Amino acid sequence: MRVYNFSAGPSILPIEVLEEAQRDLLDFNGSGMSITEMSHRTKTFMAVNDEANALLRELLNIPEEYAVLFVQGGASQQFAAVPLNLMTTGEADYLVTGNFASKAQEEGLKYGKANIVASSKDKNYTYIPNLDNLEFSKNASYVHLTSNNTIFGTRFTKLPKTSAPIVADMSSNILSEKINVKDYGLIYAGAQKNIAPAGVTIVIVRRDLLGKQMPICPTMLNYEIQAKNDSLYNTPPCFSIYMAMLVFRHLKKLGGIEEIQKINEYKASLLYDFIDNSDFYTNKVNKVDRSIMNVPFVTTSEELDAKFIKEATANGLVSLKGHRLAGGMRASIYNAMPVDGVKALIEFMKKFELENK
């Protein structure tokens, strides 16, 4: 039986995509083998690689002056790849709005000055700092931020004003809402939240930032080399790229990012409205900074939180346990979570409240 899976990552995939992958598994496009069994130099795989790239460009309206790379190592590898490629002045600014943002800044310190220009650690990352009075370093090569904070359930609704290129970790909100790629120097995202199975990591980078990497930059992390080789410098994560292609086709069929954004905003508003109108459940995040992808909440006690998670699981609503740094519950309602999944969660929350208040 399929469950409603609220996992933060790896996470739910569209059922239509899983079924298509199942149909393709023994014989992809008449090749007599699966996509995971063939050389990445075959015409068949290269067509998949090209289509995935082209569809992502179309969905996000990525201008020609940006390269789209499919790399490995997850978003965490980008914490190092970004400074190795872009920290040309030996210095960069970081906005620390969560655990991953903090890890990115700490990794940056290995390669130069990684300045913290804002942090919301004082209130356990439950808000986004005021962006209007930030003091950026004159010498910063880039400004790094995490556009959606997966663990704490916050997101940036606007960007800071800075002349340095903005580098954004969009692992948990890429393709969930419209963005203007030109506002960024570089965007990166691990696939396993909103795109595909773990394996591929997306990098979208303005081409004029390429080719300035530090001499110690490993070949595999060198964006310019990856761009020149269409991300096929070595064996790519073929299955993850193929699944990404299927998900991109699926999003396009749904009407693109504008349509999926409407659905995402609707799902999030259903859940937040219910929580706000209840005196049993609480979301501790500053309202204007709320994520539309990850919704943390608590009941009135830790004992009831534990009971909630247990009973929800028994009712087919799984992976609702919050991250250990945030506690309580967290419902990740990525693109692939149907509206019916959110409604089922709310119905369960109502019932649990009645029984335990």
Ligand SMILES: *Cc1c(COP(=O)(O)O)cnc(C)c1O
């Ligand atoms: C999950 C996540 C990461 C870590 O991703 P990996 O692919 O496991 O390295 C980094 N940043 C954000 C915002 C995430 O949600």
